[in-house]
Amino acid sequence: MVESLASQAAVAIDNARLIRSLEDMFEAFVRVMASAIDERSPATRGHIERVTALTMALAEAVNACDEPPFAHVRFSDDELNELRIAALVHDVGKVTTPLHIIEKRTKLEGVRDGIDVIRERFATIKEAKRNEFLRRRLELLQRGAAPGDGAALDEEEAAALAELGQQRYFVVACNQPAEFMPDDHVQRLKEIASRTYVADGVEKPYLTEDELALLCIQRGNISGEELRIMRDHVSVTMRLLDQIPFPNKLKGVPRYAGGHHEKLNGKGYPLGLTADDLPLQTRMLAIADVYEALTADDRSYKRPRTHDEAVRILRFMVQDGELDGDLVELFVRSGAWKAGNNPQL
Ligand SMILES: [Fe+2]
Ligand SMILES: [Fe+2]
Structure with missing residues (x-):
């Protein structure tokens, strides 16, 4: 009896170790993919790291919030982990975006500046x-x-x-x-x-x-065709993530990651989803993504915005029905926005 219990315990321990090592490997793999995209270009360096830190800080703020509408929202450790993985892979589709578009500084710049x-x-x-x-x-x-x-x-x-x-x-x-x-x-x-x-x-x-x-490009430096290619990174992210058989604990990853450019008013891309289809996790990731892009000082194509300017723009986006207003206010109020300054994942 003791012997059989002991051997079952040994099998259980072995299994637990095996699962642990698979999880570690998955985690390492996700980080390698994330850093591969960050490393591709100075124009995107640090983006994923900072977006992940900002998203997680906002999720922690939601968990700590006792006021409506978040008083009863509590993300479990597994849900937080799922969100963190989604943030780490949200731009994985950028592996296929041509570098000369990612790094484009002027309007005429193609493979060389015309x-x-x-x-x-x-x-x-x-x-x-x-x-x-x-x-x-x-x-x-x-x-x-x-x-x-x-x-x-x-x-x-x-x-x-x-x-x-x-x-x-x-x-x-x-x-x-x-x-x-x-x-x-x-x-x-x-x-x-x-x-x-x-x-x-x-x-x-x-x-x-x-x-x-x-x-004649009137806004920024990206032509219509280049914008289409740029935006295609979300579809690529979704196509890539759809091929991974995520376990139950991580099944929300493709949905959260794939929705980071969707807007509550349905004017986002690639699917034009509306508020009903956008869970809190996706909304948090979207806010972190916009805030990081606005304040980053390493983008070749635009000057970095100050925190106050970025908040003003986030609030405009709320007015336009693009971002979740409650989350944006919590993001500002809780100081979650500071997490991008010194990301520690
Ligand atoms: Fe993106
Ligand atoms: Fe992004």
Whole structure:
């Protein structure tokens, strides 16, 4: 009897150890995946770590909150762990996002920044203009004019070169992403693009159609197609996570992670889910993700926001029906937002 009990106990201990080591391996694997994405680029470094720290701090704040609507919400240790894993893998789909899009700083930057080509082109145009004026001067002289008779031509040339210089300056300035580029700038770009010059006997526009389309991006520096590719990382995250047979304790991971860009008003992506489909966990992760992206100081494409600015934006998003207002206020009030400064997972 004792012997059989002992052997059963031994089997139970073995099983417990085995489960423990599998859990450790899974944990390590998740961390490796998370750090692989963070390490891909300085533009995303630390994002996952900070988002996870912020999400967990907010979840702890919910657990500690005795006021409605969170007075009766208590996440168990298993649920907290499930949420932590979801936060660690939420952007795993970014492994497939092209690096030149993740790291894009200007509007024309592709595999290389197209502004260099435009700068060279404007130098060519300048030379072409100078040559044209030289030719006209020559004609004047050939017709027997005195050298002083070319004064009008000098003025015309100076004006043409000054105008070209201003156009070049304007185009270069428009390559920098702006929060919003006004319509009259778009008009001016179109006007510049429609000008032509002649090189090797071929008439060419100042700006190609592709260049014009990119320079006319009015918000930030990402084109419609690039935005689609960028946003695709959530679908990829979901596709990747769907292939993992999560045990019961972690079955919420794909749902929480896959919903981090959804909005309560249904205007998020990729599925356009609405409030009813978005559990607290997803809402917390979404707030942490936005706050981190706003305040991070290592994003090449935008300046970091201060905490106060970021909170103002979060509250605007609540007004627009995008984020959960109770959670945002708790995030601010509880000091959960500080967890991103020195993440300890
Ligand atoms: Fe994301
Ligand atoms: Fe993210």
